[in-house]
Amino acid sequence: xxxxxxxxxxxxxxxxxxxxxxxxxxxxxxxxxxxxxxxxxxxxxxxxxxxxxxxxxxxxxxxxxxxxxxxxxxxxxxxxxxxxxxxxxxxxxxxxxxxxxxxxxxxxxxxxxxxxxxxxxxxxxxxxxxxxxxxxxxxxxxx
Amino acid sequence: xxxxxxxxxxxxxxxxxxxxxxxxxxxxxxxxxxxxxxxxxxxxxxxxxxxxxxxxxxxxxxxxxxxxxxxxxxxxxxxxxxxxxxxxxxxxxxxxxxxxxxxxxxxxxxxxxxxxxxxxxxxxxxxxxxxxxxxxxxxxxxx
DNA sequence: AAAGATGTAACTGAAACGGTTACAATAAAA
DNA sequence: TTTTATTGTAACCGTTTCAGTTACATCTTT
Numbered sequence: 051x052x053x054x055x056x057x058x059x060x061x062x063x064x065x066x067x068x069x070x071x072x073x074x075x076x077x078x079x080x081x082x083x084x085x086x087x088x089x090x091x092x093x094x095x096x097x098x099x100x101x102x103x104x105x106x107x108x109x110x111x112x113x114x115x116x117x118x119x120x121x122x123x124x125x126x127x128x129x130x131x132x133x134x135x136x137x138x139x140x141x142x143x144x145x146x147x148x149x150x151x152x153x154x155x156x157x158x159x160x161x162x163x164x165x166x167x168x169x170x171x172x173x174x175x176x177x178x179x180x181x182x183x184x185x186x187x188x189x190x191x192x193x
Numbered sequence: 194x195x196x197x198x199x200x201x202x203x204x205x206x207x208x209x210x211x212x213x214x215x216x217x218x219x220x221x222x223x224x225x226x227x228x229x230x231x232x233x234x235x236x237x238x239x240x241x242x243x244x245x246x247x248x249x250x251x252x253x254x255x256x257x258x259x260x261x262x263x264x265x266x267x268x269x270x271x272x273x274x275x276x277x278x279x280x281x282x283x284x285x286x287x288x289x290x291x292x293x294x295x296x297x298x299x300x301x302x303x304x305x306x307x308x309x310x311x312x313x314x315x316x317x318x319x320x321x322x323x324x325x326x327x328x329x330x331x332x333x334x335x336x
Numbered sequence: 337a338a339a340g341a342t343g344t345a346a347c348t349g350a351a352a353c354g355g356t357t358a359c360a361a362t363a364a365a366a
Numbered sequence: 367t368t369t370t371a372t373t374g375t376a377a378c379c380g381t382t383t384c385a386g387t388t389a390c391a392t393c394t395t396t
Binding site: 051052053054055057059061062066067069082083084085086124132134135138139140141142143145146147150151152153155156157159160164166167168170171174175178182184186187189190191192 | 195196197198200201202204205208209225226227228229233237244267275277278281282283284285286287288289290293294295296298299301302303306307309310313314317318321325329330333334
Binding site for chain 1: 352353354357362
């Protein structure tokens with residue numbers, strides 16, 4: 051399975067908020083830029099708000115990013131919008147046979163290895179920030 | 194989203210085939226060890242066969258692993274059983290607005306970064322082999 | 337021919353995804 | 367105070383994937 055497009059949409063939202071910081075940023079505007087429905091954006095806004103990454107002005111509209119972009123990592127965004135049960139990247143089959151020597155031990159054997167892969171991926175996500183996106187976006191826009 | 198349990202089931206299958214190599218390994222046996230349905234196993238067998246990792250004896254039954262376990266990586270198994278469109282880990286939203294400076298460039302900006310994360314994860318999967326699983330499983334079983 | 341296995345089609349229920357409509361709640365402006 | 371613009375959220379929808387299940391054709395050996 052793929053990581054849902056909520057992740058790239060959320061990053062796109064941050065890019066909009068920052069790029070057009072002179073204007074009030076609404077869900078309609080972002081929906082138009084991303085190419086989706088405003089309600090999708092508002093649901094994402096709620097997830098990002100719950101994660102403490104933004105503040106949303108009800109009624110009047112407008113979004114404020116709560117931290118400098120360099121202090122918001124891809125992992126922060128990923129965790130905010132991606133719903134993986136127990137934060138587990140791998141879904142382990144749930145009923146291995148305890149009477150079989152393989153079934154009884156496969157979990158012990160695999161858990162460490164799978165956690166290591168997940169941890170490596172999360173470290174990589176953590177090494178990229180929205181500040182990097184801002185910087186690269188400015189370069190592309192000015193081309 | 195999570196990586197499907199087909200991945201851990203497939204590794205479990207290899208562990209069965211190797212651990213019980215004295216006997217003929219059938220889909221019924223593996224289904225019992227994994228705790229699922231034989232047809233699930235047979236579908237996985239087809240995917241692993243298509244990837245060239247095993248040979249399945251039709252009619253008579255039995256599975257042969259085509260390479261030494263140390264030469265089969267988690268990435269081989271992952272690619273064999275996980276169906277991600279275009280091998281892309283991240284699902285990019287598909288209709289960014291070309292008229293918006295952000296929408297027009299977001300793909301350029303993110304592609305490299307997302308590919309890097311994916312590549313890192315794949316490298317980590319590639320560093321673990323079924324030989325490692327065999328070794329650790331033997332330790333656990335003999336406890 | 338019988339037995340035992342794989343290969344595969346067809347179906348199911350559940351969950352997640354992305355989207356859509358509708359509307360209540362809110363805040364500011366007129 | 368009314369209007370306007372916006373967010374918040376519930377209730378759907380169609381699609382896809384997942385894991386499972388039944389049924390049965392096919393194959394190989396006995």
